[in-house]
Amino acid sequence: MGGQCEPIAVIGTGYVGLVTAAGFAQLGNEVWCVDIDADKIARLERGEVPIYERGLAECLEQNRERLHFSTELSAALEHARLLFVAVGTPPTYSGDADLSAVNAVVAAMPQSDRHALVMKSTVPVGTGAAIRRILAEQGKEGFAYVSCPEFLKEGSALADFLEPDRVVVGDDGDWAGDAVVDLYAPLGAPLVRTDVASAEMIKLAANAFLATKISFINEIANVCEETGADVVEVARGMGLDKRIGSSFLKPGLGFGGSCFPKDVSALKQLAGNSGYHFQLLTAVIEVNELQKRRVVGKLQKHLGSLVGKKVALLGLAFKPHTDDMREASSLVLAARLQADGANVSAYDPVAEGEARKLMVGVQFAGGALEALGDADACVIVTEWPEFTELDWRQAAEQMAGTLVVDGRNCLDPAAVRAAGLTYEGVGRAGAP
Numbered sequence: 001m002g003g004q005c006e007p008i009a010v011i012g013t014g015y016v017g018l019v020t021a022a023g024f025a026q027l028g029n030e031v032w033c034v035d036i037d038a039d040k041i042a043r044l045e046r047g048e049v050p051i052y053e054r055g056l057a058e059c060l061e062q063n064r065e066r067l068h069f070s071t072e073l074s075a076a077l078e079h080a081r082l083l084f085v086a087v088g089t090p091p092t093y094s095g096d097a098d099l100s101a102v103n104a105v106v107a108a109m110p111q112s113d114r115h116a117l118v119m120k121s122t123v124p125v126g127t128g129a130a131i132r133r134i135l136a137e138q139g140k141e142g143f144a145y146v147s148c149p150e151f152l153k154e155g156s157a158l159a160d161f162l163e164p165d166r167v168v169v170g171d172d173g174d175w176a177g178d179a180v181v182d183l184y185a186p187l188g189a190p191l192v193r194t195d196v197a198s199a200e201m202i203k204l205a206a207n208a209f210l211a212t213k214i215s216f217i218n219e220i221a222n223v224c225e226e227t228g229a230d231v232v233e234v235a236r237g238m239g240l241d242k243r244i245g246s247s248f249l250k251p252g253l254g255f256g257g258s259c260f261p262k263d264v265s266a267l268k269q270l271a272g273n274s275g276y277h278f279q280l281l282t283a284v285i286e287v288n289e290l291q292k293r294r295v296v297g298k299l300q301k302h303l304g305s306l307v308g309k310k311v312a313l314l315g316l317a318f319k320p321h322t323d324d325m326r327e328a329s330s331l332v333l334a335a336r337l338q339a340d341g342a343n344v345s346a347y348d349p350v351a352e353g354e355a356r357k358l359m360v361g362v363q364f365a366g367g368a369l370e371a372l373g374d375a376d377a378c379v380i381v382t383e384w385p386e387f388t389e390l391d392w393r394q395a396a397e398q399m400a401g402t403l404v405v406d407g408r409n410c411l412d413p414a415a416v417r418a419a420g421l422t423y424e425g426v427g428r429a430g431a432p
């Protein structure tokens, strides 16, 4: 693999598109970014970064002269032959992936034999084949197509982009696949070069497997609560087995975010549409939904009726180090608590702006201690480091009650108890 700089285009400047653009600019490539959201493009042109992601603002600033932003495709088509597609593919009501944004991009392509669409968006298996069919029907068969799924994790997205575990390139063995391989060569990552359908499936299967691991350890945690074992010890003992590995073995309030829920559901639907009933994924989804609600039972166990009780939620984003609120467990939890008559206060270090739009009737605080003021109970929803470092004696002074539900098992139970508080983790019934 030689490795070369070449101008590229990125269509869709959300979490994946912007990180992809920043990453390739960091590697020395000119990047032409296109989005239909004129406000987003105007902000990016002014040097503002619309999302929170560690190191992203600095990376965009450092590489400003190589990054170009526009709502128009024309400059991108003029300068770049590889057009990375990173538009959203949210779930439809049926659980299938909504491909309308992808289809809009395909429809906007001109006739060309020097361009390629490089699909970063997560799409069902068969999408690449369908797109090539559509391009051919429109007389654009000269357009090449590459599947190049993205595996970055929000919260460490730029680092993941620059140091990927692997790069997957699915193509027809033509110039476009070679060009994408060359573009990624400087990262020195293991390469999986394969056909388009297999590349599409690798992405869906990887996310479904990780989600399965989470639901599995959540069920083990629930059994631990019934039997007196401590799931933190259990996960440590399991994770040291190299065949299992320790990542994604952390029980909590269930998985959320813009990827796992929709990708698991999309794979289940894809299987169903092809005549196969994917039983395991049905259970993974159900366990996850129940897990988000279990915390309400824990609150009721200690507080009785929640009517008129104040519950403080610490952390709102679906995971730390991001402001992404899509499918966050905090949304389900706040709504459940309000439905049971509780008053909900909340604090998140970076997600308040997004959360305010989604959480009606919640009282937002400027800090953790403020959110805990007069609270009967506190729930750690997102494991931001500032909550693990909280002074629990100070916290206890603020609270009216004593209950701390550690929804992410991120606190030191002894420190919480030493402050005179009652500690409830996930799957830690037997913990000291």
Ligand SMILES: NC(=O)c1ccc[n+]([C@@H]2O[C@H](COP(=O)([O-])OP(=O)(O)OC[C@H]3O[C@@H](n4cnc5c(N)ncnc54)[C@H](O)[C@@H]3O)[C@@H](O)[C@H]2O)c1
Binding pocket: 011, 012, 013, 014, 015, 016, 017, 034, 035, 036, 037, 040, 086, 087, 088, 089, 101, 104, 105, 120, 121, 122, 123, 150, 151, 152, 153, 154, 258, 259
């Ligand atoms: N967020 C993640 O962690 C992650 C990780 C891996 C893969 N993915 C996949 O990558 C894709 C993008 O995800 P995201 O989280 O970045 O989405 P996002 O919603 O943050 O960004 C999508 C962007 O595309 C823009 N857009 C929509 N239609 C467009 C069009 N026709 N032309 C140009 N721009 C258009 C939107 O305005 C938006 O800015 C999805 O398929 C997702 O499943 C996401």
